Every structure is written in C-alpha cells, then in structure tokens.
Amino acid sequence: MATASNSVLFPSSDSLRTRPEPISISPPPNPIQFLSTVPSNNPLPWRFIAPTMAITSHPQSNSFPTFPTVMDINQIREILPHRFPFLLVDRVIEYTPGVSAVAIKNVTINDNFFPGHFPDRPIMPGVLMIEAMAQAGGIAMLQPEVGGGSQDNNFFFAGIDKVRFRKPVIAGDTLVMRMTLVKFQKRFGLAKMEGKAYVGGSLVCEGEFMMVSAASS
DSSP states (O other), X not given: OOOOOHHHHSOOHHHHHOOOOOOEEEOOSOTTTTGGGOOTTSOOOGGGSOOOOEEESSOOOOOOOOOOOSBOHHHHHHHOOOOTTSOOOOEEEEEETTTEEEEEEEOOXXXXXXXXXXXXXXXXXXXXXXXXXXXXXXXHHOSTTXXXXXXXXXXXXXXXXXXXXXXXXXXXXXXXXXXXXXXXXTTTTEEEEEEEEEETTEEEEEEEEEEEEGGGO
C-alpha cells in the first residue's frame, strides 16, 4: 500500500514560514456617473450592477465608490413631512426640479416591518416600495419653483396604475428609485409620474403614479 512521504505529512519549517503574496481589491469606476444619461424607460446599464471585485497583486487600501449625495437625510426631512417609521428615502443621488429625482432606500434587517413580513424570510412589502417611490416623486414635486411645495402643501396619492413587482427586495439591498414627471397640471395640482425601482441594476418594481396637491384637494 502506498504511503505519503514525510515531506507531505510534515512540511519543513522553511515552507511554513512562506507567506502568499498579499492581495487587494480594486474598486470599479464610479457607478453613478451615467445616471443623467439613462432614459427613464430603459433598465440601468451595467455600471449600476454591484461592482465586480478585481484582484491585484499590489497592496492598497480597500475602498469602494459610494452613491453621491445631492440631498442628505436632513435636507429630505425639510421637504417631506414623513417621519420614522414611515420616512422611506435615505438619500437623493440625482435631482432635476420638476423633471425627475433618483433616490435610494437602504433596506436593513432593522426595518420595523421585517419581524412580521416575514419572520423566516424577510421581504420588503410591495406597498412600502410603492410608498418609497411616491416619496421620491414628492421630492421632485415639492419645490417652490415647481408646485410651490412645502411641508404644508404636500402631494397625496390620486391613483396608481400598471404596477408590477419583478423581484423581491430583501434585507441588505439598496433600493434605487427613479421618478420621472410625465405630466403636471399646475392649475389643478395634478401630477402624473413614471416610477421604476432597481436593485443591483435589475428592475424590481415599476408603475405609474397620479398625485394631487393637498392645497387643491
């Protein structure tokens, strides 16, 4: 019967002292720079997909690009009247007044809806995805130069159409929501918006939103 050699079973002290060459992770290009050129009816391109880690042989600090900040949470709170646990927008990463807004919601296991939806498989409720998208749309509309907006002149739901949920959103995901104004009748305070939400470049939810100004309701 063949036996393993002593050199395999008992490696020499020299081999034990040998260490593999350290590796590091290089970040991809900024994943947000394309946003201003993406048509609202197209899925987000490859750069929005979770970055692929490239292994290099040169040690360096592990750093990854982050979403830009056009509006932080404090600025959002000055526009939207919502508060915990119903403020579902964490940051605005692109914004054109009266045209569109791109915002993110960081979905974490600490969100208060996960203990009941569902205990064994935490999934973000679809109605809350729609609410988060509506809040992102409100940021685009609740501006003095657009609808004379303020916390005293909010927008309410008037209707939602053609809503489709494509994939579940789970704890750990970053929900990226693009809301685009399709039509705005300032005289009646009516706004029609198209919304799409993505996770890692994949479309997870879409729909058409009709909103009405609280001042005209």
